[in-house]
Amino acid sequence: MILVLICALYPVLKTLCVQIHSAVTGSYVAGYHSVLLVNCPTEQTARDIGRSIMEKRLAACVNIFPRTTTMYYWKGEIRDTSEILLLVRTRTSLVQRLVTYIKAVHPYDIPEIISFPIDDGSQHYLKWMEDAVTDI
Template sequence: MQGNKTDSLYQRYPKDTMSSAFSRTGFVVICLTIVVNLALYPVLRTLGIQIHSAITGSYVPGYHSVLLINCPTEQTARDIGRGIMEKRLAACVNIFPRTATMYYWKGEIRDASEILLLVRTRTSLIQRLEAYLRDVHPYDIPEIISFPIGDGSLHYLKWMENALTDI
């Protein structure tokens, strides 16, 4: 008798094939929505920032960055700077003449003269810029240091954005 009660309490019903198909379809739609949103996140974020900036007339801190890059010679700095500009990875590159540099290398203090590049770009382009620099820079470990721009002249920052629009 108890077997009958247990069987009746836990009786299995045949699965409704229509609701099963809908739940699988719903799961697939949710997964695809998540994948598409993740893939489009950079575009959606950029668009959101531009809309926010246009509506409020303000700058979103950190949207652009300044990078410091040291090079061994002026010609190397010019070649790298030109490559950065040709690839549209920056709005502007300044080349500062000789700087005196002291650094540790392989356990010793070294002195050198270097040329400093000051690069202004969109923060979202830093990884592409770093990848390019690793390919062309003569140093084993090139100095690539970035600082997000917190604020500045809105006219200049707008000019920067317009200079980077084809990217």
């Protein structure tokens, strides 16, 4: 029973420990936040996905980069197309929720969703990110 309780409370306890560590030491815990790259077929798709991510408070910020040229293998052929890139900043603990959500709303069969942990950065910006993203 105690083990089940600890497992259920693990995400809350981890967040609390990270916040205490940061408050006591004044330092950032590497990997607590992440950046996701998501390619979209059109600017409207990128705007729709970006806005819905923001409305759900799953990210602190979403940048929409203009058209990029993408070359990739698909069904044995090299394809060359234009795409729009989303740059999403969030907590690492929310990455899997974001991946699941984006896959559900993205028009591609296999959308590109890649995440990178943030090792360090501006403490003020990282604090702002922390405050902007929901705990749900």
